[in-house]
Amino acid sequence: MNVKKIMVIGAGQMGAGIAQVCAQAGYSVVLNDLKQEFVDRGLAVINKNLSRQVEKARLTQQQMDEFINNLIPSTNITDATEVDLVIEAAVENMEIKTKIFKQLDEIVPDHVILASNTSSLPITEIAAATNRPEKVIGMHFMNPVPVMKLVEIIRGLATADEVYQTIEDITKTLNKIPVEVNDFPGFVSNRILMPMINEAIFTLYEGVATKEAIDEVMKLGMNHPMGPLTLADFIGLDTCLYIMETLHEGFGDDKYRPCPLLRKYVKAGWLGKKTGRGFYVYE
Ligand SMILES: CC(=O)CC(=O)SCCNC(=O)CCNC(=O)[C@H](O)C(C)(C)COP(=O)(O)OP(=O)(O)OC[C@H]1O[C@@H](n2cnc3c(N)ncnc32)[C@H](O)[C@@H]1OP(=O)(O)O
Numbered sequence: 001m002n003v004k005k006i007m008v009i010g011a012g013q014m015g016a017g018i019a020q021v022c023a024q025a026g027y028s029v030v031l032n033d034l035k036q037e038f039v040d041r042g043l044a045v046i047n048k049n050l051s052r053q054v055e056k057a058r059l060t061q062q063q064m065d066e067f068i069n070n071l072i073p074s075t076n077i078t079d080a081t082e083v084d085l086v087i088e089a090a091v092e093n094m095e096i097k098t099k100i101f102k103q104l105d106e107i108v109p110d111h112v113i114l115a116s117n118t119s120s121l122p123i124t125e126i127a128a129a130t131n132r133p134e135k136v137i138g139m140h141f142m143n144p145v146p147v148m149k150l151v152e153i154i155r156g157l158a159t160a161d162e163v164y165q166t167i168e169d170i171t172k173t174l175n176k177i178p179v180e181v182n183d184f185p186g187f188v189s190n191r192i193l194m195p196m197i198n199e200a201i202f203t204l205y206e207g208v209a210t211k212e213a214i215d216e217v218m219k220l221g222m223n224h225p226m227g228p229l230t231l232a233d234f235i236g237l238d239t240c241l242y243i244m245e246t247l248h249e250g251f252g253d254d255k256y257r258p259c260p261l262l263r264k265y266v267k268a269g270w271l272g273k274k275t276g277r278g279f280y281v282y283e
């Protein structure tokens with residue numbers, strides 16, 4: 001299938017990154033969020049990232065202008081009627097995602113593929129909210145999107161082979177590497193990563209070491225680029241909690257219970273870097 005125009009729903013840290021890499025690959029990209037201020041914030045992040053590339057002489061100003069011109073701001077979901085592919089990157093919440101997919105399914109033409117950047121929610125369940133489950137797929141980018149090579153592609157129970165192939169091909173045009181996985185809670189990435197982060201939070205909660213010490217052990221001892229608590233702040237503690245809840249519920253196994261300290265921070269609105277405070281404080 002020939003995909004030319006893409007809509008990205010959610011202009012947060014993931015949506016903005018996805019829109020950026022799609023625009024850089026030459027796609028026309030509609031960046032949608034609930035309010036203009038959120039779309040503007042996403043566009044400002046893209047502008048900043050591309051300007052840095054121009055300063056480093058990796059891009060010309062003309063190339064940057066071309067990429068920016070590929071971006072179309074939107075606060076109306078009906079703009080999806082004009083695209084070939086929608087990549088949803090709204091908040092990690094099943095109710096919100098199924099509502100968005102149901103609405104999209106009602107308004108977009110039959111050929112349109114509906115992808116979700118969900119980090120853990122079952123693609124099969126999201127697909128069941130539509131009348132086109134064969135055209136629903138997981139397209140899981142990693143944060144920060146412009147830097148990380150992986151896109152984990154998740155087949156729902158009904159995802160058609162040609163839809164998988166289209167998404168794999170598009171991923172390659174974005175200069176990313178696709179890896180195919182099946183639809184189980186947390187897929188592969190977060191089934192392995194998030195329990196490690198949750199365990200780091202338990203280690204802090206139980207007073208085994210300070211947050212700095214926990215991060216240093218994993219950075220210096222295991223060569224991780226970021227310690228797990230810094231990484232949790234970077235991902236967003238709300239997203240980390242939603243993922244742990246999906247694993248806990250999906251497997252019905254207490255080994256995935258979210259640490260009470262994680263819940264407490266999320267309840268306090270300490271969501272990490274994006275709100276200025278999580279395990280650490282950010283300027
Ligand atoms: C939760 C999920 O569902 C799945 C997930 O995404 S889990 C999270 C996966 N991501 C990770 O694990 C990230 C781990 N951290 C890292 O890899 C690195 O710390 C990092 C790439 C984020 C930063 O790297 P660093 O070497 O420490 O910092 P820095 O030198 O400032 O940045 C390296 C490059 O990344 C770029 N970069 C860093 N943060 C960026 C951002 N948020 N957006 C765009 N570019 C960014 C920098 O501009 C720099 O680019 P150049 O080399 O071209 O100059």
Ligand SMILES: NC(=O)C1=CN([C@@H]2O[C@H](COP(=O)(O)OP(=O)(O)OC[C@H]3O[C@@H](n4cnc5c(N)ncnc54)[C@H](OP(=O)(O)O)[C@@H]3O)[C@@H](O)[C@H]2O)C=CC1
Nearest residue numbers: 010011012013014015033034089090091092118119143235
């Ligand atoms: N953070 C990460 O490291 C990763 C996250 N993901 C996944 O990507 C998705 C987005 O995460 P992330 O970007 O971090 O989250 P953010 O909180 O940064 O952004 C989410 C954005 O979506 C908006 N939004 C919420 N509901 C709707 C809606 N109905 N229609 C349009 N926009 C909406 C939010 O607006 P408002 O602020 O008003 O809520 C916000 O701007 C989640 O599913 C997450 O699990 C995947 C890989 C990595």
